[in-house]
Amino acid sequence: MLLSLNPLxxxxxxxxxxxxxxxxxxxxxxxxxxxxKGQIVTLLGANGAGKSSxxxxxxxxxxxxxxxxxxxxxxxxxxxxxxxxxxxxTLTPEGRRIFPSLSVDEHxxxxxxxxxxxxxxxxxxxxMLERFPILRERLHQKAGSLSGxxxxxxxxxxxxxxxxxxxxxxxPSLGLAPQVVDLIFDLIxxxxxxxxxxxxxxxxxxxxxxxxxxxxxxxxxxxVLSGTADELRNSTEVQGAYLGx
Amino acid sequence: xxxxxxQLVNALSLGGTYALLALGLAVVFSIMGLINFAHGxxxxxAGYGLIFSLLLGVPFALALPAxxxxxxxxxxxxxxxxxxxxxxxxxxxxLLTSFAVSAIIRVLFQNFISARPMAVRIxxxxxxxxxxxxxxxGIIQAISILVTIAMLVGLNLFLxxxxxxxxxxxxxxxxxxxxxxxxxxxxxxxxxxxxxxxLAGVAGVLWVAQRGSVDPLMGFLPVLKAFIAAIIGGLGSLxxxxxxxxxxxxxxxxxxxxxxxxxxxxxxxxxxxLVIAVxxxxxxxxxxxxxxxKL
Numbered sequence: 001m002l003l004s005l006n007p008l009x010x011x012x013x014x015x016x017x018x019x020x021x022x023x024x025x026x027x028x029x030x031x032x033x034x035x036x037k038g039q040i041v042t043l044l045g046a047n048g049a050g051k052s053s054x055x056x057x058x059x060x061x062x063x064x065x066x067x068x069x070x071x072x073x074x075x076x077x078x079x080x081x082x083x084x085x086x087x088x089x090t091l092t093p094e095g096r097r098i099f100p101s102l103s104v105d106e107h108x109x110x111x112x113x114x115x116x117x118x119x120x121x122x123x124x125x126x127x128m129l130e131r132f133p134i135l136r137e138r139l140h141q142k143a144g145s146l147s148g149x150x151x152x153x154x155x156x157x158x159x160x161x162x163x164x165x166x167x168x169x170x171x172p173s174l175g176l177a178p179q180v181v182d183l184i185f186d187l188i189x190x191x192x193x194x195x196x197x198x199x200x201x202x203x204x205x206x207x208x209x210x211x212x213x214x215x216x217x218x219x220x221x222x223x224v225l226s227g228t229a230d231e232l233r234n235s236t237e238v239q240g241a242y243l244g245x
Numbered sequence: 246x247x248x249x250x251x252q253l254v255n256a257l258s259l260g261g262t263y264a265l266l267a268l269g270l271a272v273v274f275s276i277m278g279l280i281n282f283a284h285g286x287x288x289x290x291a292g293y294g295l296i297f298s299l300l301l302g303v304p305f306a307l308a309l310p311a312x313x314x315x316x317x318x319x320x321x322x323x324x325x326x327x328x329x330x331x332x333x334x335x336x337x338x339x340l341l342t343s344f345a346v347s348a349i350i351r352v353l354f355q356n357f358i359s360a361r362p363m364a365v366r367i368x369x370x371x372x373x374x375x376x377x378x379x380x381x382x383g384i385i386q387a388i389s390i391l392v393t394i395a396m397l398v399g400l401n402l403f404l405x406x407x408x409x410x411x412x413x414x415x416x417x418x419x420x421x422x423x424x425x426x427x428x429x430x431x432x433x434x435x436x437x438x439x440x441x442x443x444l445a446g447v448a449g450v451l452w453v454a455q456r457g458s459v460d461p462l463m464g465f466l467p468v469l470k471a472f473i474a475a476i477i478g479g480l481g482s483l484x485x486x487x488x489x490x491x492x493x494x495x496x497x498x499x500x501x502x503x504x505x506x507x508x509x510x511x512x513x514x515x516x517x518x519l520v521i522a523v524x525x526x527x528x529x530x531x532x533x534x535x536x537x538x539k540l
Contacts, residue, residue: 061421085427097422099415106411113408114427162427
């Protein structure tokens, strides 16, 4: 009951009027969204709605865009991805995008490249290996030889090596076996409980609304609906379009 | 038998030079999808660096590294001035830009230095031969083989043991993701160019040491050969470039040595036939790799 007296945590990310075009095609037609500290916010929508474009634009991988992206109060819309990552935000990309010929350990060391000292890299690496014991077993294997689930864990661990405050995740469960999907979602909850803020794009709508605090629904490059996870779960639009009710 | 061993040394020495040049082309291509036809000018620049260092009275032992440094600086400058603004552009744009850079630098050499070959005074100690187990080895050839080995080992260590080296290997597979590690794209690309300059500089110095002269067009033929070597090996594959370089070197030297005299003028034609045969059998090259070049 004290809960209602707590003010909402402050926004760590505030996106205002974000527009992206690929040539003549407008992929994002003015997105507004905000992500509050310590929360999991999910971005739902059909294929081609613009979810991946939104994440890629926020983290700087799409350079040409209009609008404001306030991260920790600072507009990062014109910054390069490497600058943004060093400020504490990163992306676990769709399709995992691991480096097939590099070893697991090399992924972790590269992921930590932004740290200023070797000892802090070693510390975070040890932390990741504790969190992902399977990666310790595979430490010197080439990443291309890992299973899909192991590659996804490696991709998340690689992102976490930069010690982000905000992690954008693009389809982390895509193409994984059901029990591995559960594992990944347990992991996402674990990361949130440790204080990480997460902006999650997921195909699996019911699972992502289960773990999320807040959500946005996109269609044709716009936000068409937003609300707490409970509100979205109970809305007729979301039920009709995504939950098959 | 002696004849065979002698030719083996020649092949190793020539193949090593091709390998260094092909490796320089491959390092840059693997990172940014650019076939740098101005690579030959880096070799030439190293040659002029050697000549002018010697003219300034720098001792030979110091003029060699100075010449290599000239090639490295020119490579980095090339990237900064010409290639950075077209990064991520189509392969054709990159290729035409590199032709332009090559032509401009060549004209500068012709107009401001000399259109004619300039002689380099190679110390007597280097121009002799040494005898090992009855074999007469050219000292420069022996040095050239040793230097090639040292460069290959050094580059391998750099690529596997350092952050920038690992970042370069990763960038060859997926550049965008490397940036998501907080690693500066500009640093990775500049390092790739510096390495290609280093390799071209070393190859240039070895080339000049064997020929004894430098001219503005000096780099053209060896880099053309290196390009063929890189294609044989699979463009963008580093080990492929080295394998292709040695294969081409061996082919040329052994054709030269063992073809009947009446066919000798067709040596290069035979070498190219071999290249075509390799590509018919493996269109992607011997050690092809998947390249994702996205910035």
